Amino acid sequence: xxxxxxxxxxxxxxxxxxxxxxxxxxxxxxxxxxxxxxxxxxxxxxxxxxxxxxxxxxxxxxxxxxxxxxxxxxxxxxxxxxxxxxxxxxxxxxxxxxxxxxxxxxxxxxxxxxxxxxxxxxxxxxxxxxxxxxxxxxxxxxxxxxxxxxxxxxxxxxxxxxxxxxxxxxxxxxxxxxxxxxxxxxxxxxxxxxxxxxxxxxxxxxxxxxxxxxxxxxxxxxxxxxxxxxxxxxxxxxxxxxxxxxxxxxxxxxxxxxxxxxxxxxxxxxxxxxxxxxxxxxxxxxxxxxxxxxxxxxxxxxxxxxxxxxxxxxxxxxxxxxxxxxxxxxxxxxxxxxxxxxxxxx
Numbered sequence: 001x002x003x004x005x006x007x008x009x010x011x012x013x014x015x016x017x018x019x020x021x022x023x024x025x026x027x028x029x030x031x032x033x034x035x036x037x038x039x040x041x042x043x044x045x046x047x048x049x050x051x052x053x054x055x056x057x058x059x060x061x062x063x064x065x066x067x068x069x070x071x072x073x074x075x076x077x078x079x080x081x082x083x084x085x086x087x088x089x090x091x092x093x094x095x096x097x098x099x100x101x102x103x104x105x106x107x108x109x110x111x112x113x114x115x116x117x118x119x120x121x122x123x124x125x126x127x128x129x130x131x132x133x134x135x136x137x138x139x140x141x142x143x144x145x146x147x148x149x150x151x152x153x154x155x156x157x158x159x160x161x162x163x164x165x166x167x168x169x170x171x172x173x174x175x176x177x178x179x180x181x182x183x184x185x186x187x188x189x190x191x192x193x194x195x196x197x198x199x200x201x202x203x204x205x206x207x208x209x210x211x212x213x214x215x216x217x218x219x220x221x222x223x224x225x226x227x228x229x230x231x232x233x234x235x236x237x238x239x240x241x242x243x244x245x246x247x248x249x250x251x252x253x254x255x256x257x258x259x260x261x262x263x264x265x266x267x268x269x270x271x272x273x274x275x276x277x278x279x280x281x282x283x284x285x286x287x288x289x290x291x292x293x294x295x296x297x298x299x300x301x302x303x304x305x306x307x308x309x310x311x312x313x314x315x316x317x318x319x320x321x322x323x324x325x326x327x328x329x330x331x332x333x334x335x336x337x338x339x340x341x342x343x344x345x346x
Contacts, residue, residue: 014039131185132197135224180290185197208222234252258299289309
């Protein structure tokens, strides 16, 4: 009986030690795991103890294996997370670059790139477009009378007021000089981009009049002269290469573009002048005053030029008396006073 009690006490002691070991393993402490092997020796321990120790040993091995696998997985996840953070940083950098570049790239170019990022079609193609040139009358004199920083702020203030109207009518600023802008209007329907260009011109002159009133206490009224022409032009990217490198620009070129520039130069006192093709496309929507055939610099033949003087509407029908439209230049019905924006030069 004494021997049985002693054996039972030994087994209880061993079980307590095994339970303590399993608790340490469960807590992630493996320093005493080697003690398990002492209980797997059949010549020293009861068969049940050996079997129990071996079971505990297998459990520990599997737990260690799973912990090792978990550590490997965590390490891989950390590496993936680092890679994702790096990718996110690059994406944020690219987004920042894109945001900055978008300030310099016309929206039509952005649309081309976004529609086919791998191979955007930026080659030159002949397209029917409307082109607008606008410039500030007396800019040189203004620059001589006002500090450069003040002139820049003034020009930015005026030109910024035009952007919403330009974009609303699907126009793009393709070029800017110190005193002027070149705008390009495109649409699948030729009459739509011509209307958009003239609508933008009218909106710009209205904004100029409003801004002149706003700035009257600081500056003399600014005068913006505008020329618009429509027709086929070569539109796309143009490459300029020199010793210092290569520069690309997206713009339009051709006789229709040149004529728009000449009309802008001919305009005076806040005129909106349009060429014959633009006049034909917007007839019935705007009232135009014929200026007759004008000889323009570097244009071989005289060109019929028209001044925009009003919109057609209920108070000024496009077809007087219900008959055929009167010839362009004969419909002189002002629905807004031209003096709303026209003024004498500085």
